[in-house]
Amino acid sequence: MRPNKWITIQTDASSSGWGATLTRENQEKVFAHGEWKDNNLKSSNQREVTAVLKALLEFRQELT
Structure with missing residues (x-):
């Protein structure tokens, strides 16, 4: 994990x-979305x- 960095x-x-939107400290954004398959x-x-x-x-790679 990268200390002193926030998301x-x-x-x-x-x-x-x-x-979902993941925003990094430098304001770079990553997006994810999906449709429900489970009613x-x-x-x-x-x-x-x-x-x-x-x-x-979805963002697990960004969080490690």
Whole structure:
């Protein structure tokens, strides 16, 4: 891990899919998004938490 460097991850979820933005300290941005394939995500809380998990998995190379 790189000490003294920061990143910000923002996520959002809707009934049709999710999106995420990773912003590095130098303001460079990386984007990820996808559609839901699992119709079991009925509540907005489930969708929002799943979006966070998908973002962390998508950005895992950036976080190590």
